[in-house]
Amino acid sequence: MTALPAPALQKERRHLRVHQAEIGDRIYEIVTTACALVIPALVIAIALAVFAAAWPAFAKLGLSIVTSSEWDVAKGKFGAAPAIYGTVVSSAVALIIATPLAIGVAIFLSEFSPAWLRQPIGFLVDLLAAVPSVVYGLWGIFVLVPLLRVQVMPFLRDTLHLGSTPLFSGPAYGPSMLAAGVVLAIMALPYISAVSREVLLAVPRSQREAALALGATRWEMIRDAVVPYAKSGIIGGIMLGLGRALGETMAVTMVIGNRAEISASLFAPGYTMAALIANQFSEATNDLHLSALMAVGAILFILTLIVNAVARWLVWQVSRGRAS
């Protein structure tokens, strides 16, 4: 964090303007300020609109919307706990799979890859981000889910004998929290790897040379000199990937099984908040139902805020650690 001496700078700027009377500068300043203000204003406006629409549900249902597991429109019961749980767990599974892979790709591209290979691989990995999510969903239904059901799940459960742990127990239907996690991992991967790669490439050459000069092997150089230097940027990339995973709707809906139940097993179907909203919004006519869906949106909003705050804190911790 580079703290600019803001007041001093402004004073300086005002001084210049008075003397030179640069009308162009003034217009430029107004335009850029307006641009900078529009986005936060938009975020606040959206937050207000969502919370206002969600208010009747919060007022009527109270905390039960967060704690209850029963979502029954006909009976007027709206408990989103399984969807909140599913959002968190599917995103966590995605990050556990995607992070090592993405950082591996980034380290390879920045440190080991021959120059002629760097461009094509980087391009293809970035291309993953451009695939529409409905395509991931269809691929999930027709390729990933059958593969998980027939090969991966029996392998985890029977061959590796993980079936006795709650995480991998129960029947393997295919559509599941695991399937959602894998699809999300693929979707989050390009974000993490692209940011990490750029950050690693930005590590000064002197940093590497210093490590090598001290007798470090290539591996030690990367581990002790390059990655720590880029750590805060890499965490930023991971958080960007997490943001992608938390909000993803279509692909998840198509493979998660859409069952509003909390189950410890990753083989069991689940639900996410985004999927719940997407599934029900278009046909919701009753006011409380609509409001409950908006409340789920508000909770998702809060969850992303918390994730952001945690990310900021992490980066702050990391950069402070480096300084000392």
Add this chain to the structure above:
Amino acid sequence: MRALTVAALMMFAVACAKENANQSATSSSTATSSGGSVDLTGAGATFPYPLYSKWFSEYAKNTGVKINYQSIGSGGGIRQLSEQTVDFGASDGPMSDEDLAKAKGGPVLHIPTTMGADVITYNLPGVTTPLKFTPQAIADIFMGKIKKWNDSRLASVNPGVALPNEDILVVHRSESSGTTYIFTDYLSKASPAWNASVGRGKEVNWPVGLGGKGNEGVSGQVKQTPGSIGYVELAYAKQNRLAIGAVKNKAGQFISPSVSSVTAAAAGVAKTLPATTDYRISISDAPGADSYPISSFTWILVYQHQQDAGKGKKLVDFLNWALTDGQALAPPLDYAPLPAEIASAVRERLKTIDSAGTK
């Protein structure tokens, strides 16, 4: 550091976009697009959309009247009609009394336009004869009371079929849909236990099973998973050649779903219809030896008192055409045409539409 700021903004954007996309899905459709002048606008059900779009294009060819229809879902159709942002709505489920009371333009007429049906589709490798289902068996399967394919309640009505000793995997729709309404409406009538515990609705609290998104999500899951069972629209099942079960109707016959057996269901109900009906009627579990029991109307919703005499006349003219010449376009698209007696009774009802409405 800059990367993280970008990350933070992107996350906001992602979260916001999700809410916004859903909101704008309903509001954007009020804007009529497409070049040239549009005479009428409508919004609503997705299920009859293939037939409706065929109707609108044929009607435009014949009369020059252009109709813009947004297939945003039945719920959206009802909301937009209530807010008077469209000239007509369309829905797979009838409006509730509460919905009707909220409509800003006064009394709403339900005009049945065509019929659809849900079919039971399943995946049992090695079973080639179409399976037969009793209503009770379907309800018990979807409530999780029948867990195995070789359960005696299935075997007893399918003599000679080697049913495997396998678990049944139930697949239902994940999103709210008219298809689910038709299915649960039928089960609520056919099974008191279902009616008491699950009930009817465009989405219900399913006791068992997986949710697939859309007809394609359900059929994709059923096609890939041996031992699974689900329900999809008739037109969808026909066009994708799914395995289809026959269902026992009120008269005790096992009937396969088809355009003619769905029309028969409506004809069975028509005989018992009072002259004053508002057509908010269910034709599931209909009487008649040939009636397929999981059938339903789909409706176009119009205000009885139109605000604009010109538009009102165009709308009535179109509906008259749809109920006469338009019906012949339904069977090739796997929609069931209305029985003649219902079509003519509904056309009588169209005469009550006037232009006394005010904004």
